[in-house]
Each structure stands twice: as structure tokens, then as C-alpha cells.
Amino acid sequence: MTEYLLSTALAYPNIDPILFEMGPLVIRWYSLAYIGGLIFAWVYMTRLIKIEPAPCTQEHVSDYIFWAMMGIIIGGRLGYVLFYNAGYYANNLGDVIAVWDGGMSFHGGFIGVCLATWWFANKNKIPLFRFADIIACASPIGLMLGRFANFINGELYGRPTDAWIGMVFPTGGPLPRHPSQLYEAVLEGLLLFFVLYVAYNFTNARKKPGLITGMFIIGYAIARTIVEQYREPDDHLGFLFGTDFITMGALLSTPMILFGLYLIFRPKKAAI
16 A cells, blocks of 8 residues: 555655855755845835825835734744743753754744734834734745745645645655645735735725735634644644643644734724
8 A cells, every 4th residue: 555655646846945055054945935035025025015095105115014024923923932932941041042953833933923013103203014914925925935835844834645746755754744834925925925915916905904804814823724624733733631632733834824803804094
């Protein structure tokens, strides 16, 4: 049976995670995914602010990208430490800052970006939710690039499968597995970007500040929850609460749905 599954599995491309290396200089696809996502966000946000009503200036967007990057890195790392491996890091505090060893959490990065956005908007007297809406529109492409980088790294792969799309990952054992990173790239990235693009450019959604942001949050949470049913849970966590379907990623996505619903359905007088 194993031989049959291997014979029908798709070939994993085995792309080197390191794009370029010269002495101490090492450029990885994962790093380029972060950089590419931020560059795209800057370019796309400067385009969106040309559509009335504009929440900020191009200078604001340029300044904000730095704070978004800090929110992603600090929040993503602390989120991984607290949500996924708190016991280990409590006994190895020096490893908390070892980002180069891997370990980032989207949900932590999301919280970090939310705090950075709130601080930046207040500091510059920018309408918070109108600003957040253009950030939400630009975010899915960064998520897509990050998932492609996970795929290249051969990490965060899916559960074993006998489906035609299964792949044998270098560190995933002998059985074909779901390429769950690509599922996430399509759902959290391309599909969500298209939905928000249409909503912002061709509907009146942008006229209710926070609505686009709520759509992004709910869209991501639903996509992540779906993919978690195919993704291999972390070895040290496994499934939660004695189930065979609740993972940490799915659990952390639940409050996101509630927050997104609040943004979409909150009273108009609560708009900022």
C-alpha cells in the first residue's frame, strides 16, 4: 500500500530554502517573503489611498511600513513563544529572541500589527478603521508569500493522504501528505485578496470604516480553520481537548471571527 501511495504522489520540488549565500551573507526565501509582502503592501496601499475617501497620505504609508514590520516580527515571535511552546521558553529564556531558529505565529503577528496600527493611527491622528481597511486589503499577498516560503522550507506540511495531490516532504516521513501550505496560500492569499479587492473597489463597503477589516479577519479565520483540518498539528501540542480536530491554530482563530463580526455589525455611531 505504501509503495502504491508513493508511486502516485506528486513530486516535491526540493527547492533550496537558501536563495543566495556568500560568506556570512545568507538570503533565504522565507526572509524574501516578508520583504516582498511589505513592499507589495506599501505599493498597494499607496494606490488605494488615491480612492476617496483617503484616510492618510503617502508619507504616512511609508512611515507605517516600518511599524508594521516591527509588529509582525515582535508579535509573531512572542505569539509563538506564548501560544505554542511556553513551557520550553520558560526554561530557556535566551532562546526567545532566536528568531533565526524559526518559530513565528500568525496570530501573534496579527496582534502585534493591530497594536502597531492603533498606536500609529493615534499618533498621526489618522482615522483608525479607515486606515485599517487599506491595510487589510494589502495583507493577503504577504500571507500568500509566507505560505509559499513554508512550502519551500518543507515545514508546516499536512497530514498523510492518499489523494492525488499528496507529496512526500523531506522531513515528513515516508507517506504522501497534503501540501497544506499551498492550500493556505490560495485561501488566505489569492482568494481573500480577490474578495477584498472587489469589496473595496466595486462596492460601498469602504464607506463603512472597519467593514473591510472585519471581512479580512473573518476570511482569514475561516480559511485557517478549514486548512487546519488537513494540516499536521505541532508535535508537542497535537490535538486539543481530547479531540481529533481542534488544533491551536483553529482555537486561536475563533476569537478572530467574533472580533470580525463585531467590526462588520457594530452600530454606525461606533465607526471611527
